[in-house]
Amino acid sequence: MPGKVIVITSGKGGVGKTTATANIGTALALLGHKVCLVDADIGLRNLDVVMGLENRIVYDLVEVIEGACKLRSALIKDKRTDNLYLLPAAQTREKDAISPEQMKALTQELVQEFEYVLMDSPAGIEHGFRNAIAGADEAIIVTTPEVSAVRDADRIIGLLEAYELYEPKLVINRIRPDMIKRGDMMNIQDVREILAIPLLGVIPDDQTIVVATNKGEPAIFNPKSKAGMAYKNIARRVKGEDVPFMALEQNGLVDKFKRMIPLPFSRRNSN
Amino acid sequence: MFDFLTRLFSKEESSRQRAKDRLRLVLVQDRAIISPNLMEQMRVELLDVVSKYMEIDERNLEFNLERDDEAIALVASIPIRRLKRPGPGSLQ
Numbered sequence: 001m002p003g004k005v006i007v008i009t010s011g012k013g014g015v016g017k018t019t020a021t022a023n024i025g026t027a028l029a030l031l032g033h034k035v036c037l038v039d040a041d042i043g044l045r046n047l048d049v050v051m052g053l054e055n056r057i058v059y060d061l062v063e064v065i066e067g068a069c070k071l072r073s074a075l076i077k078d079k080r081t082d083n084l085y086l087l088p089a090a091q092t093r094e095k096d097a098i099s100p101e102q103m104k105a106l107t108q109e110l111v112q113e114f115e116y117v118l119m120d121s122p123a124g125i126e127h128g129f130r131n132a133i134a135g136a137d138e139a140i141i142v143t144t145p146e147v148s149a150v151r152d153a154d155r156i157i158g159l160l161e162a163y164e165l166y167e168p169k170l171v172i173n174r175i176r177p178d179m180i181k182r183g184d185m186m187n188i189q190d191v192r193e194i195l196a197i198p199l200l201g202v203i204p205d206d207q208t209i210v211v212a213t214n215k216g217e218p219a220i221f222n223p224k225s226k227a228g229m230a231y232k233n234i235a236r237r238v239k240g241e242d243v244p245f246m247a248l249e250q251n252g253l254v255d256k257f258k259r260m261i262p263l264p265f266s267r268r269n270s271n
Numbered sequence: 272m273f274d275f276l277t278r279l280f281s282k283e284e285s286s287r288q289r290a291k292d293r294l295r296l297v298l299v300q301d302r303a304i305i306s307p308n309l310m311e312q313m314r315v316e317l318l319d320v321v322s323k324y325m326e327i328d329e330r331n332l333e334f335n336l337e338r339d340d341e342a343i344a345l346v347a348s349i350p351i352r353r354l355k356r357p358g359p360g361s362l363q
Contacts, residue, residue: 183288
C-alpha cells in the first residue's frame, strides 16, 4: 500500500514548520514507520540543519527532479533513527526551478517506498507553497497564538480548499500558559474557535527547542522537553491513535476564583 | 497575584480579548476577497442566465460586493429593457 504525503505549512514564516516537521517525522520513525522528510523550501533550506544532517548532503531535490541523479542517491539516512530519511532542498536555486506537476510525480515515487512523506513547506502562498502542496494527501497547519499567524493560517485554510486539500489539522505552537492565565495571550479555545479546523496538538513555548536546534537534534530526544513530549503525542495522533491533550492551561486556584465572580474583562466573552 | 488583583479592579480589557476581536474583524474582510477574474466570470454567467428571460441593459449594470463591519453582500442592479416572451422551445 502506498504511503501518505502530509504537507506542513503555515503561511507566516517563523512559526515552527521546520521544527514541527523534524520532530513529528522523527517521532513517527521511532514508532517504527518508514519516514521521508522533504525540504520543499528551495533556496532557503533548513530542515537539514535542524536534523543535524547538513554535512551529509550530496544531491538535492532539484537535481533529482531534473534527472541529474537517482532519487535513492539524494536521500540522506538519519544518523540517529532507523527508517528515517531526508530529501534536502536545493540551496542555490530559485523556487520556480520545479513545477507542481514534477513535485507530484516525485511524491508518487516516494510513497512507493515510505509510509509517511512529510513535506516542509516554505512560508508564503506563492510558487514554493504550491509545489509543497502539489502531491499532498493531508495538511498540517502550524500557527502561534498571535493575530498575524492566525490570520495567515486562515488564509492558508482557504487556499488549501481551493487546491482540494480539505480538513487540514491544526498545531498551535509556542503556547505560554503564564500569559494565557494573565489574559495576555489567546488560549487554545480562542484559536480553535476562529480557525474551526480539528486540533492535532498544542506545543508549549519551550527553551529546549532552541537548545535542540543549536545541537541539530530534534527535541523529542530530550526526555525533559515538554515540547518534545507534545510532538510525540502529535505523531501518535497522525497515526490515528486517540491521545489525550496535555494539560497546558492549568486550572489553578486563580482560575477557580475567576469562575466564581464575573470579572470586568471577561464580560465580552459572550459574543 | 498582584497583577491579577489590578486586573480585577480595573476596567481594562485583556489583550487576549483585543487580539480575538481584531482577528474576527480582519478575517471577515479577508474571507470576502474574491479575485477580479472570479468576479468577472460570475458576472458573465449571471448575465447569461438573466438574458435568457429578459433583455437587459448591460451598460448600466451594477455588480459589486458591498461590506460593512459585520457582513458582506453581493449587490446586483440589472436594468431591464423588456421581458422576452417565452416562445415554443425558447427555454431549452
